[in-house]
Amino acid sequence: MATIVDVAEAAGVSISTVSYAMSGKRSIKADTRDRVLATAEALGYRPHASAQMLAAQRSHIVAVSEPVHPDTDDATHRAFAMEATKTARTRGYDTLLLVDDDALDGMQRSASTQLADGIVILDVDEDDARARLARELDCPSVFVGIPADTEGLMCVDLDFEEAARRAVDRLAASGHREIGLISHRMAPLDRGSNFIHRFLRAFVAQCARRRVRHAVVHPKGHDALESVNHLLHSLPDLDAVVLNTGADVASSLSTALRAHRLTVPREVSVIAAGVTFSTEDFPVPFDTMPLDAHASCTAAVDMLIDAIDGGNREPRVVLLPPTYVDRGSVRPRHPGYPPLRRVS
């Protein structure tokens, strides 16, 4: 392995010149710089990561805390880990994976040994032990998700409340009067997964505000049929369904409705909100306000890096506005109702 000393000798300069030529932190005469870079290239020189970390007091590594629960949705889980890693990489950072058994320990360890410059925290619960730890650590961390107590934290997430409100508003405004929400299963809800609660509360509140009847169901299995049965029991004139659930349940919704002689959007309008999967390939695609792992992770990683490099550790909560993708699964209920203005 060639070291900076080898490059310096081969190029006939001092090691500090090599360092500055490579980092660009001081001006170096153009031909010296070119010669140094060419020499480095020729020798296959790659700076030694730990030497660089030690000298620069910066590891260019971020830790990603990603707990796994029995009810974790694999696709979502993976998408967030991957997107966080990708974004970090484009910013010059590598990512260290912290798994659950090790969540608190791992944060503690990577922070106090200064292995990581910062921490991204995924899959946040309403009452999350990692939030308490994050406040103590003097290593910046960003939460992707909003715990109940955000005091002193930096958080980023889709604005689930706004997504719920927009879904209800859009349905109410186009004349729907009985809206069913198919939420997530009880397990993650009980655990306190933050966004399910946020969506649910905002949905219920907005239905009250708009004076539309509503019902909520938490599916048990993978099929939507049981959920649809439940909803129709509470709302015999069900005319809209909002989905904030997994791909399995969502993909079987049309079939489940058909079992009751209901079709989308003729008898029932559907909006999927805050979901990671795409409904594009469904037999009947649904209007969607996606939970975009890429957007969330990019925002989170950028905030983290701004805290590391820019020193901006101001606690704050950033809510990303939902985007409404119209796929024609919402149809006005009253004949002659003015055509909908396309939102977004």
Next chain:
Amino acid sequence: MATIVDVAEAAGVSISTVSYAMSGKRSIKADTRDRVLATAEALGYRPHASAQMLAAQRSHIVAVSEPVHPDTDDATHRAFAMEATKTARTRGYDTLLLVDDDALDGMQRSASTQLADGIVILDVDEDDARARLARELDCPSVFVGIPADTEGLMCVDLDFEEAARRAVDRLAASGHREIGLISHRMAPLDRGSNFIHRFLRAFVAQCARRRVRHAVVHPKGHDALESVNHLLHSLPDLDAVVLNTGADVASSLSTALRAHRLTVPREVSVIAAGVTFSTEDFPVPFDTMPLDAHASCTAAVDMLIDAIDGGNREPRVVLLPPTYVDRGSVRPRHPGYPPLRRVS
């Protein structure tokens, strides 16, 4: 942040004594050691990771290369990443996640900057560019999966060939004469995903050897019905199905068979082989030879660490013998057939 110097001063010893007390690499008088450790504890001393790496010339980090394809199975993907990380952690190593865009670059980078001590390579294709790169790098790497050319590589995987043979043997030995294989979709197969090929080839060969008729189908959608239709077209007297496919297809198999008035194991025996999901909670659980992410990753990480710390870089291919879990989904075809001896 307390450093080793702070601990040394507070404990009234030299820094080398602190170092040895903590690492145990030289004997230190018991009461000195205790005093040092107590002081370190009291000061909240954690050795600085990069300083340790630099001095010891060892990062205690392994990189995990995990490409993502459009056809990647999320659950499997996640299980392997998590298990690799967990095992590494129990051995004192952290894991760096290398995502696809960055697969070759990432390996190159983490190896040549000595950021990683070794590399675990997941989701291996038959013709994998990472295999070529691994041969050049002087950083040890272990493949979880077997590429076509294993020259100079260290590889670990479930013995898919043996799993296929055992499935066929067991079915043939209990009188089955028409075995259908539901394999994976075409996409990963075309891409060259190594284990699908290995299973497939061994299955076909063993059917020929045992003189049983066979047919193979690659499902298109998530439902098994279409695959069952195909199999029944080729094998009207289908009496057994071997599954080497995803959870979606597998979970709908019983229903799909029922559509043809076939039940498991009455008319059709079923064995799932080389699968990551459990069939335990299926309405009809299937006999399974699981692809155990934990076992594979443990073997791989241990092999890697033996290469790093033990210096054992001998190229080799380790095939993990399949375990047969009997759940009663295989029933002898001929009345009076001697009861099966439990394999496994």
Next chain:
DNA sequence: GTCCGCTTTCGAAGCGCTTCGACGACAACC
């Protein structure tokens, strides 16, 4: 009393890089 060997501890030399202060050369200015 001397020498040997053992245990326990220390000092110092790195590991490979970054970065600060300084220095030499040269041009510009009064």
Next chain:
DNA sequence: GGTTGTCGTCGAAGCGCTTCGAAAGCGGAC
């Protein structure tokens, strides 16, 4: 001609740890 400033480069001091060789202290053998 001296002063000032700028540019390009160098030397050396770290960053916080590991590890090697050696020294100090001590008991036992001769």
